[in-house]
Amino acid sequence: xxxxxxxxxxxxxxxxxxxxxxxxxxMNHNYMYWYRQDPGMGLKLIYxxxxxxxxxxxxxxxxxxxxxxxxxxxxxxxxxAAPSQTSVYFCASGPGNTIYFGEGSWLTVV
Amino acid sequence: xxxxxxSPQSLHVQEGDSTNFTCSFPSSNFYALHWYRWETAxxxxxxxxxxxxxxxxxxxxxxxxLNTKEGYSYLYIKGSQPEDSATYLCAFRYGNNRLxxxxxxxxxxxx
Numbered sequence: 001x002x003x004x005x006x007x008x009x010x011x012x013x014x015x016x017x018x019x020x021x022x023x024x025x026x027m028n029h030n031y032m033y034w035y036r037q038d039p040g041m042g043l044k045l046i047y048x049x050x051x052x053x054x055x056x057x058x059x060x061x062x063x064x065x066x067x068x069x070x071x072x073x074x075x076x077x078x079x080x081a082a083p084s085q086t087s088v089y090f091c092a093s094g095p096g097n098t099i100y101f102g103e104g105s106w107l108t109v110v
Numbered sequence: 111x112x113x114x115x116x117s118p119q120s121l122h123v124q125e126g127d128s129t130n131f132t133c134s135f136p137s138s139n140f141y142a143l144h145w146y147r148w149e150t151a152x153x154x155x156x157x158x159x160x161x162x163x164x165x166x167x168x169x170x171x172x173x174x175x176l177n178t179k180e181g182y183s184y185l186y187i188k189g190s191q192p193e194d195s196a197t198y199l200c201a202f203r204y205g206n207n208r209l210x211x212x213x214x215x216x217x218x219x220x221x
Binding site: 004031033035040041042043044045048050056058090094096097098099100101102103104 | 114142144146151152153154156159199201206207208209210211212213214
């Protein structure tokens with residue numbers, strides 16, 4: 001059972017570089033989410049999507065972009081990486097009454 | 111910004127002891143309250159989804175209660191075992207099925 005798959009698992013970026021975190025789910029869920037987890041903080045919502053072609057900002061969207069061209073995929077783009085974006089990123093999906101998480105992507109910006 | 115508070119933030123429990131911790135959340139516009147169990151380097155695992163005032167849920171030695179009128183939920187671990195060591199996340203569900211998370215209760219069970 002694949003569930004929610006996100007790649008890469010670990011990445012080191014230099015300040016100013018760009019990258020895309022990939023997320024795919026095979027459960028045909030309408031809802032998809034990107035969260036970040038910083039030490040000592042709760043998971044913060046970056047962006048979410050209620051279906052293909054529809055995305056919206058969460059609590060901490062600055063410095064990120066998303067797209068949702070298919071039900072399965074919800075990539076998160078970091079433009080001009082900054083040290084403040086060093087974090088653990090979780091992609092998640094759900095049918096509406098619960099949320100399932102991927103295993104996380106550890107990103108360090110140096 | 112929705113305020114979800116969990117206390118205590120961390121606790122050490124002797125193996126065999128029981129423990130509990132609290133999640134407080136907004137008491138208005140309530141949809142659901144979620145509990146997750148999260149081990150480092152793994153994905154958070156859903157424990158409970160609670161929707162009704164007075165709900166009680168149980169999974170093995172872990173149980174939870176819900177009071178939506180006063181805006182709190184308790185999570186109990188009975189007879190703690192080392193494998194219960196994890197961070198327990200509470201999340202308040204709001205519009206468009208989004209979750210607002212607390213900072214978590216980090217539990218370390220000492221053998």
